[in-house]
Structures are given as C-alpha cells and as structure tokens.
Amino acid sequence: MIELHGLTKRYGRHTIFADLDLTIPTGQVVGIIGPSGAGKSTLLRSLNLLEQPDAGTLTIDGVSVACPHIDEKAKFALRQQSAMVFQHFNLFRQKTVLENVAEGLLIVKKLPKAEAEAQALAQLDAVGLSAYRNYYPGQLSGGQKQRVGIARGLAMNAGTLLLDEPTSALDPELVADILDILRGVVHKVDKTVVLISHEMRFVREVADRVLFFADGQILEDGTPEDVFVHPQHPKTREFIGRFQ
Amino acid sequence: MGKKLIDPHVILTDLGALMSALPTTLIITLIATIVGLLLGLLLAVIKRNQVPVVHQVTAVIVSFVRGTPLIVQLYLSFYGIPILLQYLNGWYGTHFNVNAINPLWFVLIAFGLHEAAYDSEFIRAALNAVDTGEIEAASSLGMTRWQTYRRIIIPEAFVVALPTLGNAFIGLMKNTSLAFVVSVVDMTAKGQIVAGSNYRYFEVYIALAIIYWALTIITERLLAIIERAITQYQRSERLTPVPTLHRWRTFSRGIEHD
Numbered sequence: 001m002i003e004l005h006g007l008t009k010r011y012g013r014h015t016i017f018a019d020l021d022l023t024i025p026t027g028q029v030v031g032i033i034g035p036s037g038a039g040k041s042t043l044l045r046s047l048n049l050l051e052q053p054d055a056g057t058l059t060i061d062g063v064s065v066a067c068p069h070i071d072e073k074a075k076f077a078l079r080q081q082s083a084m085v086f087q088h089f090n091l092f093r094q095k096t097v098l099e100n101v102a103e104g105l106l107i108v109k110k111l112p113k114a115e116a117e118a119q120a121l122a123q124l125d126a127v128g129l130s131a132y133r134n135y136y137p138g139q140l141s142g143g144q145k146q147r148v149g150i151a152r153g154l155a156m157n158a159g160t161l162l163l164d165e166p167t168s169a170l171d172p173e174l175v176a177d178i179l180d181i182l183r184g185v186v187h188k189v190d191k192t193v194v195l196i197s198h199e200m201r202f203v204r205e206v207a208d209r210v211l212f213f214a215d216g217q218i219l220e221d222g223t224p225e226d227v228f229v230h231p232q233h234p235k236t237r238e239f240i241g242r243f244q
Numbered sequence: 245m246g247k248k249l250i251d252p253h254v255i256l257t258d259l260g261a262l263m264s265a266l267p268t269t270l271i272i273t274l275i276a277t278i279v280g281l282l283l284g285l286l287l288a289v290i291k292r293n294q295v296p297v298v299h300q301v302t303a304v305i306v307s308f309v310r311g312t313p314l315i316v317q318l319y320l321s322f323y324g325i326p327i328l329l330q331y332l333n334g335w336y337g338t339h340f341n342v343n344a345i346n347p348l349w350f351v352l353i354a355f356g357l358h359e360a361a362y363d364s365e366f367i368r369a370a371l372n373a374v375d376t377g378e379i380e381a382a383s384s385l386g387m388t389r390w391q392t393y394r395r396i397i398i399p400e401a402f403v404v405a406l407p408t409l410g411n412a413f414i415g416l417m418k419n420t421s422l423a424f425v426v427s428v429v430d431m432t433a434k435g436q437i438v439a440g441s442n443y444r445y446f447e448v449y450i451a452l453a454i455i456y457w458a459l460t461i462i463t464e465r466l467l468a469i470i471e472r473a474i475t476q477y478q479r480s481e482r483l484t485p486v487p488t489l490h491r492w493r494t495f496s497r498g499i500e501h502d
Contacts, residue, residue, distance in 0.1 A: 048384050050383060072389075079384060080386040083385075084381075084384040086377065086380070091378070092382075093378065093400070093477060094400060103385065103395065104385035104387070107387055107391050108391075135480070136476075137477075138480065139481065156385060
C-alpha cells in the first residue's frame with residue numbers, strides 16, 4: 001500500500017505539486033496520464049526519493065518517511081520497498097547484463113555471489129535475455145536494454161514497481177515487445193504498480209485505476225472506463241480527445 | 245688528445261651506478277601517487293558535496309599547492325615540518341627527535357600533497373562526467389552513497405581520468421629528480437655524486453636521460469594495457485543485426501499504437 005499525505009515538491013519558487021493526498025491499495029495497478037511537464041515523473045520519482053519532497057509524508061508498505069528531513073536509514077529502507085524502471089534504461093554500462101541484474105541482490109540484499117547470479121539469471125530468462133547474460137549494455141538494442149532494466153527492477157522483489165515512461169525512448173517497432181513483457185509482469189505478479197505512460201491503449205488495458213495529472217494536481221481519478229470514456233474535467237476531455 | 249670527448253663506456257658504468265638509486269625514485273613516485281589518488285579522491289568528494297568549512301579549508305590548500313613551485317614546497321616541507329614538530333614537543337610534551345627523521349618523509353609528504361591537489365581536480369572532473377541516470381539507478385536499488393561510489397561512480401570515473409592521471413604519473417616520476425634539494429639521494433642526486441667523482445658530467449646526464457625515458461616508455465605501455473582492460477565494455481561489438489526477440493505472448497499489434 002502506498003500513502004501520500006500533503007506531499008509537496010518545489011523547485012525554487014516553482015511548485016510542481018502541493019499538498020497531494022493519494023492512497024494506492026496493495027496490488028492495484030495505477031496508470032498516471034497527463035500532459036508533458038505536468039509533474040508526473042517528479043511525482044513518481046518522489047515515491048522512491050530520487051526527488052526529495054519538500055513537505056508531507058510518504059508511506060510504502062509500512063515504511064514511512066516525513067519530508068523534508070529524511071534520515072539516510074529511512075531513505076534506504078523506503079527505497080527498497082519499490083523498484084524503478086527508467087525511461088532511458090539507466091543500465092550500468094561497465095557491467096554485463098547479468099551483473100546489472102545481480103548488482104542489487106549482491107550489494108543491497110547481500111546475497112552470496114552464486115545465489116545472486118542464479119536469481120538474476122532467472123529474471124533474465126523471464127524477459128527472454130538469458131542468452132545475452134555476458135553482453136554489455138552498449139551492445140544491446142533499446143528494447144533489449146529495457147528488458148534488462150525490467151529484470152533488474154523485478155530481481156529486487158519489492159512490493160511496488162514504478163514504471164517511468166518505460167517505452168517512450170524506444171523505436172516504435174520495439175514498443176510492442178516491451179509492452180508484452182510489462183503486460184505479463186503486471187498480470188502475473190501480485191505487485192502494486194505505478195505506471196506513467198503515453199501509450200494510452202496500454203494504460204487503459206492494464207490499469208485498474210487511472211489518474212489524470214495536470215498542473216500539479218490529480219484532476220481525474222477513476223477506472224479506465226471513467227477516465228477514458230466519461231472524463232469529467234474539461235482538461236481531461238481535451239487531453240483524451242487528442243489521443244482518439 | 246689523451247682524453248675522449250665522449251666516453252661510451254662511462255655511460256654504461258654510470259647506468260649501473262645510477263640503478264642503485266632507482267628504488268628511491270620509484271618509491272617516491274609510487275607512494276606519492278597512492279597518497280595523491282586517495283587524498284585527491286577525498287578532496288574531490290569534499291568539493292563535490294560542498295562539505296561546509298572542510299570544503300573552504302581544502303580549497304585553500306589546493307589553491308596554495310597549485311600556486312607555488314614544487315621546489316618551494318619541498319623546502320617548506322623540509323624546514324617547516326621539523327619546526328612544527330618542535331612546537332608540538334613544546335606544547336604537548338611529545339618527544340619527536342627532529343634530527344633523526346629520514347628526509348625521505350619530507351619528500352613523500354610534499355610530493356603526496358602536490359599530487360593530491362592536482363589529482364583532485366582531474367578526479368572531480370571525471371566524477372562529474374559519470375552518467376547521473378546510472379547513479380539514480382543505483383540509488384533506486386537501495387544502494388548507499390558509498391556503495392554507489394565504490395561500485396558505479398569510481399569505476400566509471402577512473403576510465404575518464406586514466407589518461408590524465410597517467411600523464412600526472414609520468415610528470416611526477418621526472419619531478420622526483422627535485423628530491424636532491426632536501427638531501428634525498430634519488431637517481432639524479434646519485435648522478436651528481438657519480439659525476440663529481442669522475443668529472444664525466446655529460447655521460448652521466450645521458451645515462452640519466454636514458455633511464456627516465458625508458459621508465460616513461462614502460463609506464464606508457466602499462467597504461468595502455470590498463471586502459472584496454474578497463475574499456476572492454478566500450479570495444480565489445482554491437483550485435484548486428486539485432487536478433488529476432490523471443491516472444492512468449494502473442495498480442496494483436498493494433499492495440500498499442502495510438
């Protein structure tokens with residue numbers, strides 16, 4: 001379960017979002033849609049403290065932090081409650097595919113090397129890349145890199161998966177592959193998922209709940225049916241209209 | 245004309261004599277390099293994180309070291325440290341025997357600080373060159389700041405900094421010839437002693453030039469080997485053509501492209 005109370009983020013005098021409240025029950029798949037620059041990514045990145053909120057409290061699966069004065073221990077505890085898949089993959093370029101996936105298991109979970117590698121290999125197998133275990137990220141296509149990114153996130157076995165526009169840096173013909181994998185992940189695994197995407201049909205298909213986020217606020221919050229078919233807010237209607 | 249203008253045999257015998265001081269030259273170079281790298285990394289991290297007070301103090305030290313000649317720093321170390329120790333003896337009742345200190349210590353301290361000041365700037369630039377996305381990925385996995393430095397940032401920064409650090413190492417190796425000013429017998433000092441006894445100055449300097457040059461060539465080769473080893477990931481061939489990916493779920497293509 002994810003709970004935000006009064007979460008606020010500012011850059012200097014510019015407020016990204018203020019006094020945001022949100023509760024996401026365990027296992028719910030939440031899609032966040034909205035115009036670029038609305039703060040969707042900042043919100044998602046706040047959930048694992050890659051962005052430090054300026055006020056409010058944030059709780060994921062019982063681990064709580066009160067912003068802005070977060071002590072280091074609480075920060076690392078909270079981060080381990082979620083795994084993140086990045087828009088630009090952010091793979092470790094000097095590490096092989098297998099090492100990328102094993103890194104968190106080895107260093108954060110402190111598993112023995114053989115155990116970490118076995119688990120990493122199982123994750124790679126699940127995304128169809130075990131044959132590439134000894135390649136470096138620079139040798140892979142964008143789609144393959146994102147598969148590694150997904151395997152790396154899933155390997156940590158956190159209760160929450162954060163997906164930050166996982167297909168927007170990919171060539172159009174590779175998008176379907178990644179969506180296939182994500183569909184499998186979202187359906188198969190009993191995880192809380194927060195997804196930011198511009199792939200509207202995908203969001204509509206996999207999400208249990210859709211948030212329309214604009215101007216630093218949740219303007220619409222409902223089932224995919226509610227938001228995509230019967231949007232209430234004029235801005236939501238205008239935004240959805242552009243994707244029809 | 246009973247005496248040859250240049251005597252090649254003297255060069256050869258001089259080479260042998262100079263070799264006895266080679267370990268001193270290498271010890272100064274290696275220790276100053278290690279001190280320089282470790283202290284330089286510390287200074288770079290302090291500057292990067294703008295650690296209050298410490299940051300200002302270290303900035304002054306770096307500025308001082310870069311703003312004064314190495315030979316002056318050697319003299320300051322040679323004369324200044326004994327004075328400092330005598331003050332300590334006076335204030336805290338310690339019993340440093342100032343006259344028993346091996347002058348090599350003054351050289352190591354001066355060279356170590358000198359290298360640290362320069363290396364810190366090279367290292368800082370290299371640390372800044374590391375992809376922030378990878379640092380964020382490490383953070384999101386739950387790695388601590390130190391784990392991220394050790395596993396991700398330092399190995400990547402090392403690749404960037406290696407050519408510059410290699411240059412600094414070669415420069416340092418030759419600068420050790422200044423150690424003689426504080427009575428440490430490195431190779432150059434040894435050369436002056438040898439030439440002083442046989443009056444064959446030109447030959448000894450040829451011999452010295454040969455040794456320094458050879459050391460530099462060996463270093464360049466070693467650096468090339470290290471560089472090859474740590475940039476393996478860059479040279480691995482891109483897989484072309486990209487193999488058809490395994491697909492375990494069929495999915496109607498129409499849905500996801502808006």
